[in-house]
Amino acid sequence: MAGLRADCAGPVLTPEDPSYDEVRRVWNAMHLREPAVIVRCTRTADVRAALRFAAAAGLPVTVRGGGHNVAGTAVADGAVLIDLSLMRQVVVEPGERVAHAQGGVLLRDVDAATTPHGLACPAGVVSHTGLAGLALGGGYGWLARKWGLTCDHVLAAEVVLADGSVVETAQHPDLLWALRGGGGNFGVVTRFTLRLREAGPVHHRAGLYPFDDAVAALDQYARFAEAQGPDQHAVGCLKIASDEDWIPVGLRRTPVLALTSVWLGEPADGPAANAALFEPLRPAVSRERVLSYAQLQALGDHSEPHGHRYYTKSCYLGDLPSAGLAAACADIRSPWSAIDFEYLRGAILDLPDAESAFPGRDAPYICTVSAHWLDPAQDAENIAWARASIAGVAEPGRGGAYVNYLQDEPDGKVLDVYGDVRYAKLAEVKARYDPANVFRANQNIRPHSQQPV
Ligand SMILES: Cc1cc2nc3c(=O)[nH]c(=O)nc-3n(C[C@H](O)[C@H](O)[C@H](O)COP(=O)(O)OP(=O)(O)OC[C@H]3O[C@@H](n4cnc5c(N)ncnc54)[C@H](O)[C@@H]3O)c2cc1C
Incomplete structure (x- = not known):
């Protein structure tokens, strides 16, 4: 634990810490879990350190963006919680109509940064929802019929893979394809680059x-x-x-x-x-x-x-x-x-x-x-x-x-959601970037060597 704390710029919490009880909570009170360790990441290097620690300790990992998943997939008993809720910076390039958002931003963080420029990224209808989970799974909202889903506006991402390496999707078009709708199966997104649209009153x-x-x-x-x-x-x-x-x-x-x-x-x-x-x-x-x-x-x-x-x-x-x-x-x-x-x-x-x-x-x-x-x-x-x-x-x-x-679905539901052809392609991408299925606390796409659920 001392090594993990030394490697991280952000706080590392265990059940003895006074703030642990508050920080472990997610939006849905049905999912009050007891993670073994909470790594409150403040930079990409903290995410890498958390993954290294979990692998060495043989512990499962979960990833929290905004903590709004109704199924509570961001937290699990005994897991290392990679908590991105302190990574909420948004930088807008108004001329390019692009925003760069860290992996823990809430929708309201994006809106606060973009609306002064008369711009918006189409997203969901409750502003305390996390961008990451919403965008990785799709993203319906008020602007979807006019401009498309949130995932359609993900132009690029910085991703920490299961082995701790950091990649940019510009070099990995298959990964970008999978991140647009395939959920949190492929790595930890530490930065999204988002296309912005005009959004007035x-x-x-x-x-x-x-x-x-x-x-x-x-x-x-x-x-x-x-x-x-x-x-x-x-x-x-x-x-x-x-x-x-x-x-x-x-x-x-x-x-x-x-x-x-x-x-x-x-x-x-x-x-x-x-x-x-x-x-x-x-x-x-x-x-x-x-x-x-x-x-x-x-x-x-x-x-x-x-x-x-x-x-x-x-x-x-x-x-x-x-x-x-x-x-x-x-x-x-x-x-x-x-x-x-x-x-x-x-x-x-x-x-x-x-x-x-x-x-x-x-x-x-x-x-x-x-x-x-x-x-x-x-x-x-x-x-x-x-x-x-x-x-x-x-x-x-x-x-x-x-x-x-999705929530407590029968076996086969994830396959049903994506359909055979799309699921098979996602499973290939999964096998390339997360062959050991480290990122499985989600609606899980299994690597192609494993049976689909
Ligand atoms: C009140 C409310 C309103 C909602 N409204 C809408 C809506 O209008 N439109 C819509 O489409 N959906 C909506 N949703 C659903 C929402 O899209 C999902 O709940 C989504 O999972 C929330 O994202 P989050 O980051 O807050 O989730 P979290 O609970 O933090 O994470 C859920 C999962 O996403 C993955 N994940 C999160 N962050 C990262 C990351 N940085 N990198 C990699 N994986 C990550 C992990 O697999 C994690 O298990 C709403 C949900 C709620 C509770």
Whole structure:
């Protein structure tokens, strides 16, 4: 341990350290684990030292970017936790429309650095999520239909491989391909180079429908969303309404359908473009605002705080199963749980398979059932609700899923997500860069010598 501490510029924590208990925590309180050692890396050399130490000690490793993976893959009992949460620097080259982000940045770190230049990297909708896990697995968000996924914007990366060597993807195009959607299977990314897009203020409109109107409004949503071009992004959520001031008293704490439309085109066209989602069936209440991109990105922050208990199930859909979605909402077990769905397509379809490992680009819809509660005594009923709800909406025979939302899946799910051909190619890349499967605390791609899971 003394050698590891001497090799690292950042703190090295063991269970005796006063800060260990706080630092080991991840976003989902369901995954309170006891790593043997936490290496709080502050530079690439610390990552190398952590890998050397783990190999010499015969310990497994886990890697934490933002700590938001719902399955808690960033932490494991008895492992060496390579914690990148102190590596959060972002450097923007506005003229080049490029940002260089360290491996532990949160989405909000990227937004804070890029939005003063009127630029953004398309990313997820909760700004305390880690960029690394999100980008390596794909990255859906408000700008995806207009510009593509977050992984499509990874131009290059610095990666520490399992053997401790440091490589740049410019010399390893197969590695870059795998990092765009293949998850954290290939090494520790210490720096991403990201393509940036123009991102100005957006027009945003949200409306709430009482539960009795949910099925008709869901059908209206589907007709609207499927007819839009890439400047329009509309999402929906079935949930229990909160007590916020703008919500009529009669709707508060009742099941509702929330629909939201964001217009990313000419600002003057925003009000009319977004109003069309809410016609002819009008919501009980709606509000419209012009938001900066950074404000848009932070809208979801309060609803999914750190330290609560979460269990998520997700699937792709060809059509929106309005009745099944409404039934899942009627049975909801916790006032914080939600069923989210969105129509995808647009620029997500643009990147060819030869340029990224991300599967499922042609999926029309993604639906995510998020159980969210506080009391461990309610684990079983909330998990059961999420499982039953996803079973009630999933389309028999439609395979695949979004890798970043996988959790306690049956054997074969990772193979199902990527499909035989893509999985085989990923396994070849894995065998080249991590033949001993050191990076296996993830949705694991096994080296081609091993059986797929
Ligand atoms: C509140 C919330 C909102 C979300 N919203 C969205 C969304 O809008 N769009 C979307 O697409 N997804 C979204 N997600 C899912 C998100 O993409 C995944 O949870 C993702 O794993 C989070 O990344 P992280 O770095 O925070 O994860 P972590 O838990 O830190 O890491 C997860 C895994 O990623 C790998 N990893 C992390 N950092 C590195 C690194 N630097 N190098 C190599 N491997 C690494 C490791 O395998 C690790 O096990 C959301 C999740 C949450 C909890």
